[in-house]
Amino acid sequence: MTLADATAGQPLEATWTDPKRYYWLMGLVIPAFPFLAWALVGATGWRVFWWSGAIVLYGLFPFIDHVIGKDSVNPPDSALAWLEQDRYYRWCTFLYIPLQYGGLVFGCALIASGRLDLVARIGMTITLGGVSGIGINTAHELGHKKESVERWLSKITLAQTCYGHFFIEHNRGHHVRVATPEDPASARLGESFWRFLPRTVFGSARNAWRLEAARLRRLDRSPWTFRNDVLNAWAMSVVLFAALAVAFGPGVLPYLVGQAIFGFCLLEVINYTEHYGLLRQRLDSGRLERCAPRHSWNSDNVASNVFLYHLQRHSDHHANPTRRYQALRHFEEAPELPTGYAGMIVMAYFPPVWFRVMDRRVLAAYQGDVTRANIQPSKRARLLARYGAGAEGVA
Template sequence: MAQYNTYNHVEKIKTKDTKRYLWWLPLLVAVSPIIGIKIYEATGNPLFPWLTPILWYIFIPLGDFVFGRDDANYRDSRSEEIENDVFYKWLVFLSVPLFYVTWIYSAWWIATVASSTTAYLGVTIGVALTNGLALVVGHELGHKNNQQEKNLAKLVLAVPAYGHFSAEHNRGHHKDVATPDDPASARLGESLYKFILREIPGAFVRAFHDENVRLKRKGKSVFSIENQILQSFFITFLLYGGALYTWGPVILPFILISTLWGWQFLSTSNYIEHYGLLRQKQEDGRFERTRPEHSWNADHIVSNIMTFHLQRHSDHHSRPTRRYQVLRSDDAPQLPTGYAGCFTMAYLPFLWRKVMDHRVLEQYNGDILKANLDPKKRDALIRKYTKGDSNE
């Protein structure tokens, strides 16, 4: 069995959710572009159309630095009680219509009111980031076993036009995670931009392939009304088509930028979640089972609240149906900061590799052959790291 270095997690036990009423904050972020618009209209301050990007790229990383980490878990009996508390479930449900309200109101505002290109762009990127949060909500809902939540996942994934996510993520990524077969697992030496160009089309193709297989088993065509991916995309068509019909070409940059930047949000999350980590092959040729050491975690309080504990990613892979409020901190390797701060590092490949490559090597006690390597850089990486030179 492969040997790994993992974060030395000493389990801390808590008896109540000290963050219970902080879980409202993602709903506030979901409407933050509207808040920014209203403050801008009241004050004329040109920064406020950029409120949501400022929150994500500045204040959330700063909050992680100031407030630190929370790596405490509940006892099993208390965990079950909190998981069954409908308060947490309804917070996620309430967020779904908010994404529609934000998208429609922002589209109306930039098409009919926005007085400058910078205001247009700031609100558009703000909506792109709330689209990214919609994908986080779709991730949470799409893993549940009841039809109500699965339907809500289709509905919320229609806003960022990523209706294939649940099919691809649940049936593809969770099966192939941390292997070369997974387009959603980043490789050591692979830049974010190269990963995005591999991951987005790869995920789309895998999703439709898996949905086609599912429908064929039922004797249905991939173009059947039962195609869960097409159901979500039909809602997207109504939303985007209605906006174009109502406001005309002025809304097209808003649609393109908010959609593509929202996709980038998901791809960047995927990039940092499994970068360089690899499940080893066993004697029978199959990959070992997924364990905590195959995901990067971040127990930072602020960004975890904003992403519904997505950063406790290893426990999610172990127990995909477990609700966000009781996901556990475990022995998974730790990112240097929360997702928001890691996004900025990932945008700068030289910085990301300087911070993260040596962490990957440490996971495998310096044996680079155990890492998930970018095939085009494999020989160069082996030469570099077998010489003991990890600085770049």
């Protein structure tokens, strides 16, 4: 039975099959990158493969997205509960974690072995950072769930990037303030990625601390306790890095710091992409309108979605944060990115290219009325002068 037949009203629970069911296992290729890099260098002698993470992320993935194209078909509504309870999909995310940490230990052993020159060590650092950065997406999937084991696995996954505060800020901060000027993880029209990056890194950490401090105050407790989920998450990173330094020598520490920075910057460039320029409006009551599909950029490129557990179906995620990745749906009314996240990441690194491609899409999303967008304050006068309210030339 095809997916098209399933959506035509035929019986679903017993007969509908997820056409991507076994494709989700492809996500486990990513944490295997350190092992694959070592194997490819050994097989070919080409030292460029130490940089496999960058080659795949910035070259192969955008190409595959372009070649394979999109899949906008949704699972039938009557199959959603069935999909949600199928534990197979959970194991596809659980298995990422031991592979991630196995690759980290293996990479540290290679770096400490003395057999790699500086360029190769930097390449391995970037490869490890690619794994840990995409691992933040695995942590994102787990951290939204209600089961305590999944939430703890989320924090463990984040330890490699020293980004454990993401667990707090994303769930209790970003999902409340998304697509508003107050949200450090929502990029503004006219804001380059390089300007967005320090704002979101420091703003997210500051907001996570504020949220945890407020929670503990309500319990009449000091924030300086290991019951503070920011502190205990950061402590996991300290213990991890210390253990690796003891095992492989303190010489691995600069490379551990490097891969962590690359990893969380990879998360933040995806954050930059997800809500760029989109704005929730204030109602007459003064409250924000409810987050809707139009407040997130979507992409239905199959390859990126398989590797990122449907992260690109971002509108449904914001509407239903606890919904599991396999059940996320495409919305026709959501604004669509021109390509998958892999290609958008590359584009974001070059602001003139990004603005040329994305600004007109933001304007089109608001029928040419730039005043309805989330505008970078320092660019507001310039953008209003250029487009005006109700500008027509946005195609």
